Amino acid sequence: MSPVSHDLKEQLSSLQHEAEEALAKALSLKEVEDLRIDFLGRKGRLTTIKRGVKDIAESERPLVGAFANEVSDAIEALIQKRLSSLKHEALEAQISQETLDVTMPGTFLPMGQLHPLTLVTEEIVNIFQGMGFSAIDDNVCPEVETEYYNFEALNFPPDHPARDMQDTFYTNVASNVLLRSQTSNAQIRYMECHQPPLRVVAPGRVYRNEEVSSRKGVMFHQIEGLLVDEKTTFSDLKGILHEFVRLFFGKERPTRFRNSFFPFTEPSAEVDVQCILCNGAGCRTCGHHGWLEILGAGMVDPNVLKGVGLDTDRYTGFAFGMGIERLAMLQYSIRDLRMFYTNDARFLRQFRGTD
DSSP: OOHHHHHHHHHHHHHHHHHHHHHHHOOSHHHHHHHHHHHHSTTSHHHHHHGGGGGSOTTTHHHHHHHHHHHHHHHHHHHHHHHHHHHHHHHHHHHHHOOOOTTSOOOOOOOOOOOHHHHHHHHHHHHHHHTTOEEOOGGGSOSEEEHHHHTGGGTOOTTOGGGSTTTSOBOSSOTTEEEOSSTTHHHHHHHHHOOSSEEEEEEEEEEOOOOOOSSOOSEEEEEEEEEEEETOOHHHHHHHHHHHHHHHHOTTSOEEEEEEEETTEEEEEEEEEEOTTTTTSOOTTTTTSSEEEEEEEEEEOHHHHHHTTOOTTTEEEEEEEEEHHHHHHHHHTOSOGGGGGSOOHHHHGGGTTOO
């Protein structure tokens, strides 16, 4: 071995020994990191020594280079060992200084609960399921809908006011794509894929371009109901809805049916319940009428049934739709619909445990 090679190996051995002594004296993680930079950094001492490998004979370079790598690995191992030792010592010191009183109570972490609108939705669905209805997954009736399912298939003529931009949110996806203004699109989509007898309910979000107030919002929730079978009558509809009102509000809550009009039902009716907040005396929530409308209903128009290929000489049906916010306001005596969307923890905490 040439004198140059021998000298490089001596320098490397000495560097390894020096690193071992320095790391043994290091008392903090910062000191260890400083030593790592000093010995192994890009401008460190080992790197400087390695640069001398190019000056030795070509036949000796592999041996000296391999030895340099061994020294580098050895120093790296010493650094990791010292880091591990210091971390362990720090943990032991922390444990020795801290005490744990197992008799002290743990930290209270409040649990969340179902939103009041979710609670009311589940209660409504449970009531109708008890009367033989099935719940449709909301994925079956999308919120971003076409005019066909939101209007045309439901017997809305082209010039109907509800199709005007003032009431419906149209999108820029296409001229006929909109945010559904009612959950009635579930009727058409379900009847297209299923044959009578049909008995389903479909909850979901709807959107209307209306002025936000204590009773209205641009986004709210509805639940749609549909029953199609042979010999279905308006009396069946009234019986189903009276039973729902009895189970939801209690038998003492006065209700009334009023004549109404919907393009997709004929005859049509609206159902009101006496305002729970004022017991019929009149208040801002009920518009000083003493009654609150909770749903619209009626016999499915034959044109709607024909549009999905059903024989109107054999099948008849009824449909109904109700606003979940309105029912929640009545059930919990809430005067302002906007309270459901403020995320006020003081308001939401009142419903803990009601599920």
